[in-house]
Amino acid sequence: MATRGDVVTAVRASEARSARSMFPLDRLVVGLVFVGSIVASLLIWELLSKGGLISETDLPAASTTFAKLWDFMHTEAFWTAFFQTVRGWALGLAVATALAVPIGIVLGTSDFAARAFRVPIEFLRPIPSAALIPVLFLTLGTTLKSEVFLAAFGAFWPLLIQTMYGVHDVDPVAVDTARAYGLGRYERLYRITLPGAVPYIATGLRIASTVSLILAFTAELFMGVPGLGQKVNEASSYGLNEDLYAYALATGFLGVAIHLAMTGVERRALRWHPSQRGVL
Amino acid sequence: MGKTYGAGAKAAHAIADVSLVVDDGEFLCVVGPSGCGKTTLLKCVAGLLRPTKGNVLLRGKRVTRPPEEMALVFQEYSRSLMPWTSVANNVLLPLRHKKLGRQERKELVRESLEAVGLGGFGNRYPWQLSGGMQQRVAIARALAYQPSILLMDEPFASVDAQTRGDLEDLTLRVRDRYGITILFVTHDIDESVYLADRVVVLTHAPTEVKEIVPVDLPRPRDQIATKELAEFAHLRAHVYRQIKREQAEPGEAESGAPAAATVGQ
């Protein structure tokens, strides 16, 4: 298998070829297929429900759900819940970053520290943060603190690992060159190692962001911390299926928006720095 | 028997107009300045790329997809071999879709590996072997396929000089033993004269045939004896001069014009 550099060149070459042959018409077709696919699935949803294949109580039609969501979007309560979830996600991610990046840098640069802490990390890492929900419920209660703690705990690990990889993977030739030019330890870190680690950290951020959103939402769903998750739980308890689907849809859109934003950040960091790494 | 190849332009910087006829059983070398589209030419001949102008004809029939009579040996041998399986299985791969019995296939694999001098190495992984040996596996694989035509794209460029000599002689032996026609692309002028019956010199992009040099050196060729001949030095110098001339004059037309003619096709 080729290294990433070769693959990128090969893909670019074939893209260059296809770009050269890509008329505006071609681009239009691409857009049509993309949008058409979405429209088709929405139609299928509508037909499944209205057509009676699945009862309308169990599966409210697409039209009903979107209408419900549209109504929600005119209420203050909806937006409050929406931004509560955003807040939980953002704070969780921020806390995780503030901890994971410095610790990751330390562990990544110091071989000794990395080995010393390898076992605890390997063991703590796979603990699904979700398992901590009951503990948090009993100790910190149904507060923002619980949500942020849970989200941060989950988001911490992938970011830590990615930062460690990024710092560890720095080009030794570049470091030696810097050392030959008399750059001190911290300068080397700042000028060579960290810029090299940025793409990894960006990927770690993207992964951590996904985890943070999932856990923030989960905290709301299971602990009743205010937010979209709590609304979903409410709708579920009262059997209000239309509300349930509408909130789930809203959560989906939020997830997509966050994902697109973080992927954009990651892509920018990757483009800026020519690196060779695998793709997750 | 004659085989006609007339390949046309492919993309903006490939081949303008190349017309060749390759005879049955001959060893034809193709040389040219860097970037003149030698690989593109070979891929068109192999049926991997479609020429935008003109045709590749194999015994009178148009080549639209890789024909069964042809086998291709790439320069990057390590990337053309499958790293997940043994050398023997690598050689076996192209045989699987040929209608042969299991015993026959095994025999072919064994024979091909022996022909390239890798008799006992069937069970190793390709990446356990040196570069020269890996290229020999690729050649063995091509041989096991029993082609009548062998296409080789700068196959020894990534191999050290001494191994290159061995591989060149191996190619000649193989040609004699199996009677294959060989189309051999290289940038190494000495190699081209040493191996060939005829040497095709290509121009700089936009590429055309600059000259076809017949090589009348006695066979069997020998790395030392043949290269000591005055005729060898003369031929070699002649080809070298032609290529040098090409490199000095950057093509007959501005690269803009042909590009305009072929882009957007």
Added chain:
Amino acid sequence: MSARTSSAVKVAAEIAVPVALLVAWQAWTVHAQSQYFPRLSTILVEFRELWLFAQFGTHVVPSLERIVLGFGIAVVVGIALGIPLGLSRWGRLAAMPHIEFWRAIPPPALLPISVVLLHSIGNAQKVSFIAFFCVFPTLLNTIDGVRGIDPTLADTARSYGIRGFARIRRIVLPAAMPQIAAGMRVSLALAVIIMVVAEYFSSTSGVGYVLLISKNTFQMGPMWAAIVLIGVLGYLLSVLFSLAERYFLAWHRGWRAAIPG
């Protein structure tokens, strides 16, 4: 410090640090005397009583079943869909909006819906829920793996006339395998998390269920024992996966090591 002493120090640290952390944990819980954080020693005792092997069959087995089944289905579907999508540009285009949506939505948002749609909180509901979301890491990595196949290898296959199913079986799939394995690993970790969440939400058996019940009845011992068990399960599954990967992808390590520079 000579290389040997420094390596000895590293090994010592590798053992000492985890031990030190455990000791610190015990010391803190003894000191804090919090009802929510029982002593480490208590937790360990509870762990042994509960899971070895009294409740093993009642709870651990169903949980493991769900993980394994959900993961298995996800992998099969992910690869089966990923290969054609990796090979077909139009297929990818058509599938892209869907993949992007379902991979971005937090799975717990769909927990209540899965119960409503399937009218049950039984095994099928949980397994299908786990399987659905675990498809995506494997699927995406399969697509990337297939797209990233070395063009020289692809040309070689083409020049020898290897097409169709044989090409997929003998070239595409093995070549993409390392990338697929990376995706499978993520799918496995995800399966554990989703299993816990799904059981916590709606189940009558399983480790997640124990977590919920012990919280509701304020039984700290079993609750922490369940937390530790979940960590142990995740760890063991990841170790098992690594072993399998080491065996099946031994060629990949050797090949990467042989590449110069």
